[in-house]
Amino acid sequence: MLDAAALLALGNLPLVARLIADGAQAGLHPSRRRGAGLEFSQYRPYQPGDDLRRLDWRLAARSDRYYLRESDVDTRLTVRLVLDASASMNHADAAGVSKLAYARLLLAGLAHVARQQSDAVGLYVLSAKGLQTVPPREDTGQLPRLFHALGAATATGTLPADATTAAPLLSRQGNTLTVILSDFYDLEPQSALERLLTQLRAAGGDVLALHLLAPNELTLDYPAAATLEDLETGQRVQLDPAQRPAYQQQLQAWLRSTEQSIRGHGLDYHRLLTSEPPAAALRLVLRRRQGLPA
Template structure:
């Protein structure tokens, strides 16, 4: 992995990336080139887009040497095209109103998800995989198409920093829309609290699998959303709709915990059925610790 990036990127933590560096090479061996960049695309004869120059190394087809660059720099470089990347990845980041929540954690769910998205983008970009970013609430709000290279990383970081909290979400409908939009077989990474009707959102997730995409879901929750430590709360306001619910505190807590447990089981079961990687993370867990553990486990299960 290259040297740590400039710290002026809000969501790139050089110390966190340094902790992940030993996983980057190991993860390159994973099935279908996850974090790979180790083999050329099998597609031949297609119209391709020039991506960047890479320094020539022994074993690379010399027909791709750019002799004009050699004349200027007195060093051999080859042209790399988008079709040569081993993988295309789309990171889908939920920016709906519920993602703005935090209790005792230092980060909102959106901020935590942005750190995850930035770290993944960094790893992919510097391993010459193409990575793109889509933000959404009840519809797609921004879209950066997958590209390669450090220059594209700057575009992704700027988009993350420009992202603001949105409206209520419609996960099922949005996932169906995006599954039809992403044409080429890709890795789709979804970062969301998944707060929507379980059957509808699972249906949307399965649509990605129907289109032959590999799907990873990072369900990002605040710890208070899992254990509901509010014994004296009698009034709850929905962050997305503004609707208020009044109830006896103890009865409400018991009902809530039962509801969230059933919801998580439904989501987890639907993902398992569709062979989707579903991973729950809490915003009080260091994102680099979480991501490092996930990468190591994914590597072991896919080799």
Template sequence: MSQLLDPKVLMAIKDLSLAARTVVDGFMAGLNRSQVKGAGLEFSQYRSYQPGDDLRWLDWKMYARSDRYYIRESETETAISVRFLLDASNSMNHRCGEITKMDYARYLAAALAWLAHLQGDATGLFAFRDGRLFSLPSRRDPQHLARLFFQLENLQPAGKFTEELQYRQLFTGERRRELLVFITDLYQHGQEISRLLASLAALQHELIVFHIMGRNELEMDYAGYTTLEDLETGQTVDINDTDMKRSYATGLQQYLAGIRRQMLGQHIFYRLLRMDQSLDSALRDFLQQRQKSIT
């Protein structure tokens, strides 16, 4: 694994576009590029000929070797729309060590967007912030990607997660193939995020949820602090109590198990990411789900 995939190292690269390219270049160096679909390759993969296929894409060399007809899938046949959904509510200001959840989400989204762009995909951005929804429609051109990076760089968490909206209308597009990537800490006051995920799952798009949590949250490690304050409600809780910490650990495991069951039941790909964790696994998960959505 490249050190450049470490989020703490990435924080030293202030240019988000450069950071994204650095992450993906380091990641791709460890992959067999012939397994990766997208722009920059002569073709992405072979598949068996089907009646009605354009004969211009027949590979006659493969036919000579195997006596079977194969079609070369081109970039345009494998391009999809990838929409990034970012939780930008105030809880994403939670800090663990040197970085916040928003920092981690920002660099993660930028790297995934660059990877999608390399594969010829359209990319879009939706940010749930302060009860409102910012949207940047999906496009494929480099100028649009630069706009997406600009919005990510300037996105600052505020307020609560967006309440009821017409999610079905927002995320129902004309494209047949679409991948939705939701980056969030899953912190909610009611069931606003759960309702959003249920609506998105019902649309039958491929959906990935990257759940960001800090090591201090997972291990209840707040050395030197006796109380914690909720970033969105201002409520405080006493943590200087052994029994409280024990019950917290039990409750956390039950909470995470419940989330996994919920995601499994809705056929949503779910990955818990620690803020001190390399972006390597997230990039692999994204690539696998992206290729599932085009088959």
């Protein structure tokens, strides 16, 4: 599995998406199952407890045997990919891979898997500019649209305070899976991001929160004389090596509270690092979605 820096060096998002999807070696879900649907598939013998409404009475009259009509039930999803494009996503790890660049790779791989499963997939880029949307579709031209939008996405400013910006995300039809990829630095009580999570849960469907961080954010692995700058506010602080233990303590407390807050909304939560090969991260997500061990 290639790491993110190697994949980015290829400079071809459609190719990279296919490589990531193939490397993940798993699907979101079975695309079709046997059951009581609209499209006839086969007969099977009646068993006690079966729904009598599915009995083929004409066949029973001719053969004096009881059979049920089975059909393919369509279990395809509408997959909605939500990208946090606030300025903090410009932060890069030691290999020079920014969280935004990694997010592009991972979401492109997810989109490719969704289309392999014949799911409708759409993209929602949430930034200071508002919400840029590629509505979910399942036609052959959808992946190029998504790849173009991902490639054009830039991380600027802070997330909009107006929660109505995300209104297109709150309407849904049929089975939906909403995947939010963010560093969740904007997740505070009464923030727009917190309200969005609340509203998504109320709207129904499955919601998966992917918490993306760079390893150097966790270790504070910088030279002793480094100056750190908040990418969203511009505030600067001089790094004091003696403060590393206190920083680690506060960081772990923030990570716990962030996970508890997201899970408290009834959402699925996974933490990812930009140092992980995107295919490995995608496989982990897909296997956990299927209830399989990582």
